[in-house]
Amino acid sequence: MVAFDSRQSLIHSYTAIPSDYYPILNESNKQTNMTHTSVHPEPAPRARLSRRLAIGAALAGLLALSTTTQAQQYYDFDSGTDTGWRTSTLHPNTITYPADTMGGYAFRLQGTPMASGSDTNARVFAYFTNRMYTNFYAAVDVVAWNTNQDCEYILGILGRANAVALLGNPTFNPDVPNCLSFNVRLHDWRAYVGPTNNGPLGAADQMTAWSLINVGKATLGSPVVYTAQNPNGFRWVPGHAYRMVMSSTNVIGDPHQVFTVSLYDVNDLTAPLFTSSGYDTYLGNNVYIPSYGYAGVFAYKLTDGDYDPNVDVTFDNFYVGETAPVTAVVAPAIPHGKFGAPQVVNRVPASFKNFHPATSGITFNATTLTTTNNIITSAIKLNLNGVDVSSGLIISGPATNASVSYSGLVSNVVYDASIVLQDALGRRTTNTWTFDTFSDAYLASAAVKVIEAEDYDHNSGGFTNDPVASGYADYDPLTSTGTAINIYIGDSAYAEQVGSNAKAGISPPFDFFDYDTSGNSQANMYRGFDGVGTQQGSFGYWVTPSADTNYTYSWLFDTQRSKYSSLNATLQEYVVLRTEGGEWLNYTREFDGSKKYNAYLRVAAGLAQPVRLDQISGTDPNYTTNNLGSFNVPSTGFNWLYRYVPLTAANGDLAVVNLNGQSQVRLTIDSQQNNATKFGLAMNYAVFVPAVPQVYSSPQVKGPYTLEANLIADTGNKRLTIPQSGTTKFYRVSWASQVTITGISTSGGNVVLTYQ
Numbered sequence: 001m002v003a004f005d006s007r008q009s010l011i012h013s014y015t016a017i018p019s020d021y022y023p024i025l026n027e028s029n030k031q032t033n034m035t036h037t038s039v040h041p042e043p044a045p046r047a048r049l050s051r052r053l054a055i056g057a058a059l060a061g062l063l064a065l066s067t068t069t070q071a072q073q074y075y076d077f078d079s080g081t082d083t084g085w086r087t088s089t090l091h092p093n094t095i096t097y098p099a100d101t102m103g104g105y106a107f108r109l110q111g112t113p114m115a116s117g118s119d120t121n122a123r124v125f126a127y128f129t130n131r132m133y134t135n136f137y138a139a140v141d142v143v144a145w146n147t148n149q150d151c152e153y154i155l156g157i158l159g160r161a162n163a164v165a166l167l168g169n170p171t172f173n174p175d176v177p178n179c180l181s182f183n184v185r186l187h188d189w190r191a192y193v194g195p196t197n198n199g200p201l202g203a204a205d206q207m208t209a210w211s212l213i214n215v216g217k218a219t220l221g222s223p224v225v226y227t228a229q230n231p232n233g234f235r236w237v238p239g240h241a242y243r244m245v246m247s248s249t250n251v252i253g254d255p256h257q258v259f260t261v262s263l264y265d266v267n268d269l270t271a272p273l274f275t276s277s278g279y280d281t282y283l284g285n286n287v288y289i290p291s292y293g294y295a296g297v298f299a300y301k302l303t304d305g306d307y308d309p310n311v312d313v314t315f316d317n318f319y320v321g322e323t324a325p326v327t328a329v330v331a332p333a334i335p336h337g338k339f340g341a342p343q344v345v346n347r348v349p350a351s352f353k354n355f356h357p358a359t360s361g362i363t364f365n366a367t368t369l370t371t372t373n374n375i376i377t378s379a380i381k382l383n384l385n386g387v388d389v390s391s392g393l394i395i396s397g398p399a400t401n402a403s404v405s406y407s408g409l410v411s412n413v414v415y416d417a418s419i420v421l422q423d424a425l426g427r428r429t430t431n432t433w434t435f436d437t438f439s440d441a442y443l444a445s446a447a448v449k450v451i452e453a454e455d456y457d458h459n460s461g462g463f464t465n466d467p468v469a470s471g472y473a474d475y476d477p478l479t480s481t482g483t484a485i486n487i488y489i490g491d492s493a494y495a496e497q498v499g500s501n502a503k504a505g506i507s508p509p510f511d512f513f514d515y516d517t518s519g520n521s522q523a524n525m526y527r528g529f530d531g532v533g534t535q536q537g538s539f540g541y542w543v544t545p546s547a548d549t550n551y552t553y554s555w556l557f558d559t560q561r562s563k564y565s566s567l568n569a570t571l572q573e574y575v576v577l578r579t580e581g582g583e584w585l586n587y588t589r590e591f592d593g594s595k596k597y598n599a600y601l602r603v604a605a606g607l608a609q610p611v612r613l614d615q616i617s618g619t620d621p622n623y624t625t626n627n628l629g630s631f632n633v634p635s636t637g638f639n640w641l642y643r644y645v646p647l648t649a650a651n652g653d654l655a656v657v658n659l660n661g662q663s664q665v666r667l668t669i670d671s672q673q674n675n676a677t678k679f680g681l682a683m684n685y686a687v688f689v690p691a692v693p694q695v696y697s698s699p700q701v702k703g704p705y706t707l708e709a710n711l712i713a714d715t716g717n718k719r720l721t722i723p724q725s726g727t728t729k730f731y732r733v734s735w736a737s738q739v740t741i742t743g744i745s746t747s748g749g750n751v752v753l754t755y756q
Contacts, residue, residue: 072321386710391748
């Protein structure tokens with residue numbers, strides 16, 4: 001098994017592709033009411049798809065085969081048909097073609113249970129029958145699915161779907177295939193059962209690469225490679241679209257067949273959320289996987305007894321070939337599933353980039369990966385924290401592959417960014433990502449206060465104001481051994497300090513509340529005697545190190561700051577994880593009352609949920625809380641993709657923290673305590689930085705004034721930029737100290753305020 005960090009390159013290479021290889025939407029070919037329902041015995045195989053080229057003119061959205069392209073095939077369903085596809089028929093299913101976001105159509109599979117029989121669970125399988133593949137590379141977009149948490153089911157992409165006579169399946173049966181699948185098991189951990197169940201804030205999903213075998217009753221067979229399992233808590237975010245990629249492209253006859261799977265957010269194809277590989281011999285899996293077969297897609301109900309017994313998923317932009325699409329995209333990026341669509345490539349900074357120098361700006365290419373379909377360069381948009389800064393873009397090069405740069409970044413800012421592109425056919429795509437322009441040196445400076453999540457109070461309120469970094473270098477999680485650094489040196493370091501758990505039934509005061517009252521063998525690397533989960537980095541997905549039945553975890557880390565690397569290069573960042581709703585941690589520190597801060601939580605989140613920050617006064621059980629705000633943590637996809645989340649007040653304002661002297665603050669996982677929110681976070685540290693101004697506006701001088709939610713604050717140059725709206729606006733600036741607005745101007749559709 002070989003596992004790759006999501007920020008490392010994939011194993012495929014790419015070169016240029018002829019421009020006439022991409023479909024161009026022909027509006028006149030659209031159809032309506034495109035639906036077919038199958039509840040009858042299997043129909044005759046559908047006719048093989050034919051390919052028509054029209055150089056310099058529009059192509060129908062349906063792509064087809066030619067004698068020179070037998071080895072690879074695209075199908076975007078824009079014809080509103082599934083010609084060349086074969087679907088399962090035993091279980092009732094309905095196939096429709098809803099409109100997609102690019103002016104064409106998608107492929108919706110809906111299945112219901114059989115009325116009777118021994119294997120009634122709903123399922124729909126669809127196979128692209130252009131040819132059978134041994135070596136293959138298959139990809140598809142999942143654009144919508146049933147989000148009801150009372151519907152646990154599996155969806156994904158298939159490869160080598162065929163029969164295996166050894167397993168009693170001498171001929172291919174489309175309802176019970178043998179094949180390899182890359183799948184997500186939706187709503188595996190759920191909180192509620194019933195007709196109104198939409199779940200709380202999130203439900204953990206499970207993603208794996210498994211074989212499918214023909215034993216019926218929703219049986220999955222055996223795993224090929226574990227990718228993101230329950231303990232690592234993640235979920236597919238409703239409203240997003242994901243591109244699933246699965247391949248086996250090694251030489252036939254090799255001792256082991258290697259399968260690789262990758263997952264991308266369609267709104268960020270510059271890097272996968274993860275990628276991983278495994279051998280087909282894991283647990284004897286090669287018995288279940290045919291040596292060749294069809295590629296396709298599926299939805300499969302795993303369990304009986306759910307209130308919602310159906311499956312429902314929409315796919316789009318399917319590709320299968322012996323190798324990956326040949327394009328000019330450099331790995332780990334991949335081409336957009338709608339070939340010829342506009343997309344962002346070669347972007348700097350990368351997704352989730354930490355400590356990006358503001359002086360490096362933003363650079364990217366806006367391309368269609370063709371030589372004929374142009375980007376509308378005047379329509380390129382760059383938005384930073386909700387502010388349109390497109391007027392500051394510098395664009396050069398050909399319209400099919402424009403080079404774009406922006407040099408207006410501000411230091412010490414957390415950015416949520418988006419790039420919107422449009423091509424000559426009017427099709428739009430959006431690339432979204434987050435990054436920051438903090439620096440390691442800035443976080444270590446006297447202007448900033450950092451509290452490590454794992455450095456919570458100990459010994460019933462004991463604390464150190466500025467603890468030294470501590471822990472274990474060269475740590476082996478399998479043997480729990482490593483080189484001790486600043487361990488057992490008194491109160492100046494927190495490693496192996498013991499806290500008082502309010503759950504344990506002991507006398508107050510308490511240092512934390514955790515439902516686990518004893519340490520976890522793999523998640524107590526830092527404070528091994530506490531129930532709080534602490535470890536270096538996050539265990540990502542399970543991997544097999546060789547072609548056998550053993551497996552281990554991949555190990556993924558946040559950016560290593562110099563406070564750790566200066567002690568030892570292998571002393572990685574520690575995080576708090578294995579969280580549950582309602583758990584909390586106390587932190588006592590000394591604050592300078594003359595300073596006012598904004599706060600950010602450095603966190604990775606498979607499950608979106610809030611983390612509340614309170615000031616605690618008094619001692620247990622007679623204490624009071626003063627709410628300072630909440631870190632409304634969004635899903636980053638997985639518990640190893642870190643970002644900064646701001647502390648905000650209940651009204652949405654950026655919260656201002658002003659504490660004086662010795663103060664105790666508390667982080668609380670502010671969600672329900674159930675499986676749907678369990679183990680959803682990995683918290684690295686909270687950082688308190690000098691507060692920035694907030695801008696309020698009103699169309700009338702007397703108000704009322706409301707917060708301008710979209711703002712870029714350049715405190716170094718004392719400049720505030722907000723989107724322009726309305727014909728007349730009056731502005732007020734609120735900050736930690738009194739300020740005066742000294743100038744107001746408009747630029748690029750924005751209002752720029754200067755102050756002193």
